[in-house]
Amino acid sequence: MRTRLSPRVAIARHVVLFITGALIMVPCVWMVSLSLKPPAEIFQGSFSLLPKHWYVVENYAKALTAAPLAQYMVNGVIVCTTILALQILVCVPCAYALAKLEFKGRDMLFAFVVIGLLLPHQVLALPLFILGYSIGILNTYAAxxxxxxxxxxxxxxxRQLFKSIPDDIVHAARLDGLSEFAIVWKIMVPMxxxxxxxxxxxxxxxxWNDLFWPLIAVREESLMPPSLGITVFADKEAGDDYxxxxxxxxxVVLPLVVAFVAAQKWFVVGMTEGAIK
Structure with a gap:
């Protein structure tokens, strides 16, 4: 049973959460505020959240016309959806094997997975760049x-989720004649x-937000994802057009916010309850 918190503790917890959430939202609110202001107000000494002279049409029209922002976002959709689909196709069977199959070296393989969690992606950038150059995929979607x-x-x-699923379900599926791949996609994934x-x-x-690897992997503007594409507004001679x-x-950020709000319920369930009732 859940322990009921005292009113003071509950209020203190909500105050801490509110302050933390507000601090996280400050850069986002400031970003939107600057997108509404003319250049003179962006660099003025006094602070104001709302502009005195609204510059919405000018800023957003230039954002959409000065660079092929729509193409950047299409590139982002192509790259992100392809990565996600391939990750699920690879990670789900691997996780099932580590969770439900008995074979020699399983624990060592899982240790390698944990080590992979500890390695920042930037550490692997140089060998990945050399590999991409060797096989000729640089400056393509494949890169x-x-x-x-x-x-x-x-x-x-x-793997942690599949470990929480009773083995009896897997054994029953095998008795019904399902193959291991059928168990993965017809039983495990729906759960x-x-x-x-x-x-x-x-x-x-x-x-979608990754800038480091696209900055290394592609040069063609037609292949740039959103995070890299918006850097075209940086002008070394005239200064950044803020x-x-x-x-x-x-x-660029708006689709992520909409997607997260739409998936918020499932996201919380998936991270806190292991997706198992």
Missing amino acids: LIFPFIVSPFGIFLF AVPAVIAFAVFSVVGH GPLMAAATI
Whole structure:
């Protein structure tokens, strides 16, 4: 049974959560505020959240016309959805094998997965760049997708979930004549839908916002994802055009906010309850 908190503790907890949430939202609110202001107000000494002279049409029109922002977002959708689909195709069977199959070296393989969680992606950038150059995929969609097909976090997340599913369910499916792959996709995955959605949120947000690897892997403007594409508003000679830059950043972030709000319920269930009732 849940322990009922005293009113003081509950109020204190909500105050801490409110303050933390407000601090997290400050950069987002400031980004939107700058996207509404003319250049003169952006660099003024006094602070104001709302502009005195609204510059919404000018900033957002320039954000959409000064660079092919729509193409950048289409690239982001192609890259993120392809990465997510391939990650699920690879990570789910791997997680099932580590959770439900008995074979020699299983614990060692899982240890490698945990080590993979500890390694920042930047550590692998140089060998991945050399590999991409050797096989000739640099400056293509494949260069943006290939390094992320295997996700240690995805394998770990699904493995922990599958471990919580009773073995009797797997044994019953085998007695019914289902193959191991059929068990994975017809039994395990439907039971893990909230976890799949939670992982999808992490994956899409991470790769939609990733700037480091696209900056290395592609040079063609037609291949740039949103995070790299909005850097075209940075002008070394004239200075950054902050109004359109913040407008472009707002447009790029908006789909993530909408997607997260739509999947919030499933995301919380997948991360807190293991997707198992």
